[in-house]
Amino acid sequence: xxxINETRPAEALRxxxxxxxxxxxxxxxxxxxxxxxxxxxxGAKPASHFLKKVFPDHWSFMLGEIAMxxxxxxxxxxxxLTFWYVPSMTQVVYNGSYVxxxxxxxxxxxxxxxxxxxxxxxxxxxxxxxxxxxxxFVVSVFxxxxxxxxxxxxxxxxxxxWVLGTLLSMLACIEGFAGYSLPDDxxxxxxxxxxxxxxxxxxxxxSYVSYFIFGGAxxxxxxxxxxxxxxxxxxxxxxxxxxxxxxxxxVIHKHTQFPGxxxxxxxxxxxxxxxVYMAKAGGFFFIVFGIIALVSAVVSINPIWGYGPYxxxxxxxxxxxxxxxxxxxxxxxxxxxxxxxxTFGFTWxxxxxxxxxxxxxxMWTVIGVYPFVESWVTGDKRxxxxxxxxxxAPTRAGIGVAGITAYTVLLxxxxxxxxxxxxxxxxxxxxxxxxxxxxxxxxxxxxLTKRICLSLQxxxxxxxxxxxxxxxxxxxxxxxxxxxxxxxxxxERWALVQHESPEPLRISAEADENGVAxxxxxxxxxxxxxxxxxxxxxxxPPTPSELEAAHHHGDEVDEGHLLTGEHEAIDPATTGxxxxxxxxxxxxxxxxxx
Amino acid sequence: xxxxxxxxxxxGAEIERHEEHAVDRFDNPGLPPHIHRAADDDPEAGKRAxxxxxxxxxxxxxxxxxxxxxxxxxxxxxxxYLPGVGLSKTQNVVLGLSMGFALxxxxxxxxxWAKTLMSDEEIxxxxxxxxxxxxxxxxxxTTVLDGGANxxxxxxxxxxxxxxxxxxxxxxxxxxxIVGSLGPVNAPEELKETIWDPxxxxxxxxxxMRDPEMTPIKLSDVTNGSxxxxxxxxxxxxxxxxxxxxxxxxxxxVILIRLEPDLIRxxxxxxxxxxxxxxxxxxxxxxxxAVGLYEQTTHHLLCPCHQSTFDLPDDCNVIFGPAKxxxxxxxxxxxxxxxxVAPQGFLEPVGPSFWERSR
Ligand code: HEM
Ligand code: FES
Numbered sequence: 019x020x021x022i023n024e025t026r027p028a029e030a031l032r033x034x035x036x037x038x039x040x041x042x043x044x045x046x047x048x049x050x051x052x053x054x055x056x057x058x059x060x061g062a063k064p065a066s067h068f069l070k071k072v073f074p075d076h077w078s079f080m081l082g083e084i085a086m087x088x089x090x091x092x093x094x095x096x097x098x099l100t101f102w103y104v105p106s107m108t109q110v111v112y113n114g115s116y117v118x119x120x121x122x123x124x125x126x127x128x129x130x131x132x133x134x135x136x137x138x139x140x141x142x143x144x145x146x147x148x149x150x151x152x153x154x155f156v157v158s159v160f161x162x163x164x165x166x167x168x169x170x171x172x173x174x175x176x177x178x179x180w181v182l183g184t185l186l187s188m189l190a191c192i193e194g195f196a197g198y199s200l201p202d203d204x205x206x207x208x209x210x211x212x213x214x215x216x217x218x219x220x221x222x223x224x225s226y227v228s229y230f231i232f233g234g235a236x237x238x239x240x241x242x243x244x245x246x247x248x249x250x251x252x253x254x255x256x257x258x259x260x261x262x263x264x265x266x267x268x269v270i271h272k273h274t275q276f277p278g279x280x281x282x283x284x285x286x287x288x289x290x291x292x293x294v295y296m297a298k299a300g301g302f303f304f305i306v307f308g309i310i311a312l313v314s315a316v317v318s319i320n321p322i323w324g325y326g327p328y329x330x331x332x333x334x335x336x337x338x339x340x341x342x343x344x345x346x347x348x349x350x351x352x353x354x355x356x357x358x359x360x361t362f363g364f365t366w367x368x369x370x371x372x373x374x375x376x377x378x379x380x381m382w383t384v385i386g387v388y389p390f391v392e393s394w395v396t397g398d399k400r401x402x403x404x405x406x407x408x409x410x411a412p413t414r415a416g417i418g419v420a421g422i423t424a425y426t427v428l429l430x431x432x433x434x435x436x437x438x439x440x441x442x443x444x445x446x447x448x449x450x451x452x453x454x455x456x457x458x459x460x461x462x463x464x465x466l467t468k469r470i471c472l473s474l475q476x477x478x479x480x481x482x483x484x485x486x487x488x489x490x491x492x493x494x495x496x497x498x499x500x501x502x503x504x505x506x507x508x509x510e511r512w513a514l515v516q517h518e519s520p521e522p523l524r525i526s527a528e529a530d531e532n533g534v535a536x537x538x539x540x541x542x543x544x545x546x547x548x549x550x551x552x553x554x555x556x557x558x559p560p561t562p563s564e565l566e567a568a569h570h571h572g573d574e575v576d577e578g579h580l581l582t583g584e585h586e587a588i589d590p591a592t593t594g595x596x597x598x599x600x601x602x603x604x605x606x607x608x609x610x611x612x
Numbered sequence: 613x614x615x616x617x618x619x620x621x622x623x624g625a626e627i628e629r630h631e632e633h634a635v636d637r638f639d640n641p642g643l644p645p646h647i648h649r650a651a652d653d654d655p656e657a658g659k660r661a662x663x664x665x666x667x668x669x670x671x672x673x674x675x676x677x678x679x680x681x682x683x684x685x686x687x688x689x690x691x692x693y694l695p696g697v698g699l700s701k702t703q704n705v706v707l708g709l710s711m712g713f714a715l716x717x718x719x720x721x722x723x724x725w726a727k728t729l730m731s732d733e734e735i736x737x738x739x740x741x742x743x744x745x746x747x748x749x750x751x752x753x754t755t756v757l758d759g760g761a762n763x764x765x766x767x768x769x770x771x772x773x774x775x776x777x778x779x780x781x782x783x784x785x786x787x788x789x790i791v792g793s794l795g796p797v798n799a800p801e802e803l804k805e806t807i808w809d810p811x812x813x814x815x816x817x818x819x820x821m822r823d824p825e826m827t828p829i830k831l832s833d834v835t836n837g838s839x840x841x842x843x844x845x846x847x848x849x850x851x852x853x854x855x856x857x858x859x860x861x862x863x864x865x866v867i868l869i870r871l872e873p874d875l876i877r878x879x880x881x882x883x884x885x886x887x888x889x890x891x892x893x894x895x896x897x898x899x900x901x902a903v904g905l906y907e908q909t910t911h912h913l914l915c916p917c918h919q920s921t922f923d924l925p926d927d928c929n930v931i932f933g934p935a936k937x938x939x940x941x942x943x944x945x946x947x948x949x950x951x952x953v954a955p956q957g958f959l960e961p962v963g964p965s966f967w968e969r970s971r
Binding site (some may be wrong): 142175218228232280290293303309311317354356434446465 | 637638640641642643644683688689694697700701703704705706708711712713715716717718720721722723726727730731732734735736737738739741742759764791794795796797799800802803823824841843854855857858859862863865894895898899900901902903904916918919920922930932933934935937963964965966967968969970971
């Protein structure tokens with residue numbers, strides 16, 4: 019391995035960023051179709067600008083791509099399904115090639131889905147790709163979302179895109195539910211029946227809304243055609259529209275990047291769209307599609323012929339929705355029945371309404387407003403293009419994990435019957451346990467996560483100050499053993515020392531000259547408290563002088579290239595106590611980036 | 613103004629501190645030196661990479677070929693045993709695998725190409741602040757103000773108000789059109805009715821029929837511990853007419869069980885049954901799934917959806933789960949021919965709660 023170019027400081031690179039393209043001798047005039055197009059659109063300039071766009075590389079940036087590709091896969095396969103699927107609840111006698119159901123009266127929707135599965139060649143494969151694609155779509159949207167959250171990628175100027183993403187994830191769940199209901203089989207019909215119960219639980223207007231949705235009494239003949247137009251027209255149009263805006267914002271803002279040598283808040287370091295990113299991202303589409311096709315080839319999903327057509331009276335043991343609706347189902351299982359009550363002869367179904375109708379909007383509102391809350395608390399109005407390593411934002415990480423914990427408890431609660439059977443536990447005990455966990459789980463998760471983040475930060479400090487462990491043990495003449503620590507190179511070190519570690523805001527005065535508490539004070543006190551909550555526990559990043567001090571502290575071996583690892587306790591001044599920590603660094607950054 | 617203000621600690625002397633302490637931060641070392649890959653320097657390695665990429669693309673073509681052949685060659689009904697998965701549809705597996713590999717090899721080939729042969733030297737692009745500069749912002753404000761002045765909005769409030777009114781109202785017809793036609797508005801009354809009402813049967817008691825055979829049930833058919841899924845005889849009208857069947861079933865489903873009469877702890881339950889044979893609505897009072905799991909030993913009825921558990925000997929009161937109300941009981945007797953009948957309908961609405969339920 020040889021190395022070419024010298025170390026290139028980021029500043030110098032920026033100087034070289036050319037404003038005008040130099041003409042190159044080896045270029046060719048734009049001709050052919052591209053020339054024809056440019057004559058009529060003037061597209062050559064924006065196109066070449068776009069093709070040179072730089073995208074930073076990191077595995078976690080592929081999560082959003084997976085979401086995008088699986089959505090495209092659903093769109094493609096969905097169109098295929100519409101050619102044969104019949105969105106109608108008209109009852110017909112099934113006479114296709116699936117023998118066990120021949121002669122049974124079923125709906126058109128169910129019968130046409132059977133036909134796609136058994137009589138259209140390759141139809142079952144497309145159905146399974148559509149369903150697997152949908153599941154992977156929703157999973158990847160959620161995982162993508164957690165990536166954005168924990169790295170702080172939602173900070174200014176990307177708040178709008180966070181809100182759009184929140185919207186997309188909610189629409190994805192609803193789109194999935196609508197699609198899941200279309201085959202009109204026993205399982206999905208039971209899901210619609212439960213949905214009807216949810217709607218009826220809405221105070222005051224519930225019964226009317228139910229009749230409006232179903233066009234009369236449940237199940238009626240309207241719900242499948244209506245869900246169909248929602249599933250193939252309304253929501254896909256909105257999804258594609260919001261998604262396009264989402265991607266447009268990524269282009270406008272340019273992608274965030276993880277901190278690293280040469281990466282600053284003012285640049286993007288990565289690979290150009292043409293050709294590297296195109297090949298990688300384009301190739302990745304085929305990889306995602308290929309894997310979904312392989313899974314669909316061997317793992318059957320939603321075998322509706324086994325469930326039978328929908329009928330309100332038979333029972334379906336262990337009925338469960340697709341996983342992304344599981345948390346709402348879990349919430350319904352945990353809400354105790356005594357929450358339903360009557361006043362003046364009217365019924366408040368508080369054992370149903372909060373867990374079904376309210377839960378989704380509340381959950382997504384909380385997620386959607388988070389960036390605004392955080393920026394209010396921190397008072398940070400700067401643009402952020404460098405991502406946080408999650409450990410460097412311990413409180414945010416804690417909040418995120420607490421949220422995920424609450425979600426997971428609900429999700430697991432939706433499987434309490436299966437768990438009770440598998441683990442031979444009483445379902446009553448399990449339900450009580452989940453109720454308890456829903457309340458105590460998130461705080462514990464918060465505390466644990468925050469502690470872990472702070473320890474990781476301390477470990478980073480150690481590593482910077484005392485070098486990385488080499489695994490080489492030295493034995494001294496006096497019998498002492500010591501592991502040799504190798505100092506980090508400036509390139510290795512940079513990612514561990516570049517972050518800021520803000521201190522809590524403090525209120526400088528709470529009353530005016532006359533000693534009257536200011537009306538503003540309360541709001542600001544809340545803010546100061548929250549800021550305290552966010553930033554009181556902190557580990558400051560090491561500074562050059564600390565490194566210097568650490569050097570002199572330890573016995574230097576091999577002309578300072580290898581330090582003996584003498585582990586001293588971290589100076590409390592640099593970890594907790596805010597009065598003596600250097601705060602200036604933050605201001606220095608602020609100056610630099612505004 | 614009050615003199616409250618939030619300040620970061622030590623807010624004074626920012627500049628000096630900045631100057632003084634900026635030195636005590638590490639400096640960004642700049643991009644690390646670029647490390648050459650094998651194919652960058654070694655023509656042999658480059659050639660090898662080229663061959664690998666071409667092979668991957670070739671394999672994709674091969675897989676597509678397999679798909680094309682399999683599409684015609686494999687009969688629809690053939691199945692085989694796939695280890696670890698079970699009995700599988702041959703066509704689905706072969707078409708899926710060949711399609712999957714055709715796609716996958718294109719993808720892997722492209723990524724391999726990018727990783728081995730395309731430049732892996734990182735490029736730096738500048739960012740610029742998102743906001744427009746002050747002059748453009750001021751110009752935008754001017755444009756809008758000038759436009760507003762030109763339209764004389766400020767000077768002619770009548771236009772402003774009437775336009776606001778018209779724009780505010782014009783959407784109403786569309787909303788009304790949709791909402792007005794979505795569904796009937798007799799929900800609260802209809803939700804309380806079932807076809808167990810003798811009025812549906814010219815005032816005569818309604819026979820209990822087996823679901824789905826629609827044959828009447830003799831008291832003697834109901835042996836101890838047996839469970840019948842029951843529909844009213846009035847359902848036949850809907851079946852013959854060919855519509856409204858599922859709507860009727862959705863509220864009328866009933867479960868019929870014989871208990872030891874001494875087990876029954878509630879007098880009304882005994883009175884409304886016959887020799888320990890009792891009938892209850894099968895529609896869960898939570899959100900309406902069919903409650904059909906009967907535990908013989910505990911005499912509990914269990915809903916499969918969210919595990920609400922109803923205690924049959926105790927008038928189907930809820931002993932566990934998110935449902936609040938007991939399942940409504942259907943009063944039954946025996947008619948002259950010895951068949952079970954329901955002389956009166958349900959006295960309360962069946963199924964999930966709704967706002968007007970208790971009215
Ligand atoms: C946007 C374009 C889409 C179209 C045109 C479309 C079309 C269809 C059609 C016609 C069906 C019924 C046929 C069948 O069940 O086999 C269906 C089912 C379904 N769709 Fe979609 N869909 C689209 C997108 C999506 C998306 C984005 C999701 C998920 C987030 C999704 C999830 C489902 C599910 C879960 C089913 C049930 C499939 C099954 O029964 O196995 N669809 N879709
Ligand atoms: S529907 Fe029966 S418990 Fe929820």
